[in-house]
Amino acid sequence: RGKGAAVQLGWQxxxxxxxxxxxxxxxxxxxxxxxxxxxxxxxxxxxxxxILPSPRQKAGMGLAKGLAHRGIKWLTGFEASAPLSGQRAIRRDLLQKLGKIDKGFGIEVSLTVDALRAGYRIREVPVGFFHRETGNDWRGYSHRGKEFVAIGRTLCTKWWEGKPWLHTP
Known part of the structure; x- marks a missing residue:
């Protein structure tokens, strides 16, 4: 059912x-x-x-990260250094207030936008985490392409949700 569904079930x-x-x-x-x-x-x-250390090898063209960065800034004014970081510590009450979260690779962008819009405080923290990096191969580009599409979909949804006059009958 996707990354977001797994995270949703896990925090609950x-x-x-x-x-x-x-x-x-x-x-x-x-x-x-x-x-x-x-x-x-x-x-x-x-x-x-x-905020993870810089990767040992540059992978991709930065399109997904750039889209996430610009989208979060456009929707909230927040200048995210690590817009796609999945490593997070979150107050349970924040998650409960937000309720259901994005199902796919747009989860990080969705959490950030929703938390900021609800008035919660976010801080980015440099942490010495190291993990498997995606490469400059077909699998890496395919993963980042799916991520880019999911981020775009999430940003469009968040833009739509932020326009209350579009939702009135």
């Missing part, structure tokens, strides 16, 4: 006041999650988003 079944979203391929660097958790636990923000 998790316990605690703060939910951590971490990729399964972080390996030993997952221990760095404490740096992501700290600002939320200290009430410096409601959602902390990890």
């Amino acid at each position: 079944r998790a316990n605690g006041d703060v939910v951590m979203l971490l990729d399964g391929d972080l390996r030993e660097s997952a221990a760095e999650a404490e740096h992501l958790l700290a600002p939320v636990m200290e009430d410096a923000c409601d959602m902390a988003i990890a």
Whole structure:
């Protein structure tokens, strides 16, 4: 059912006041999650988003990340350094207020836009996570292409939702 559905099910079944979203391929660097958790636990923000170190090898053309960055800025005014980072610490009440989240690869953009629109505080935090990187091969370009389409769909949906006069009967 997709990444977003898995995240939705996971946070609903998790316990605690703060939910951590971490990729399964972080390996030993997952221990760095404490740096992501700290600002939320200290009430410096409601959602902390990890800024990962620069990749060892540049992959792709930056289209998906650029679309996400510009779309978030256009819809909310927030200048995201890591618009596609899936590594997040989020207050449970934020997730409960937002309710259902995006089903696909647009989940990060959707969470960011919805949280900002609802008045929640977001902080981006440099964290030394390392994970498997997509390459400059067919699989990498295919993945990023699907991601680009999903981000575009999410941004269009968020734009539409932000126009209340379009929804009145």
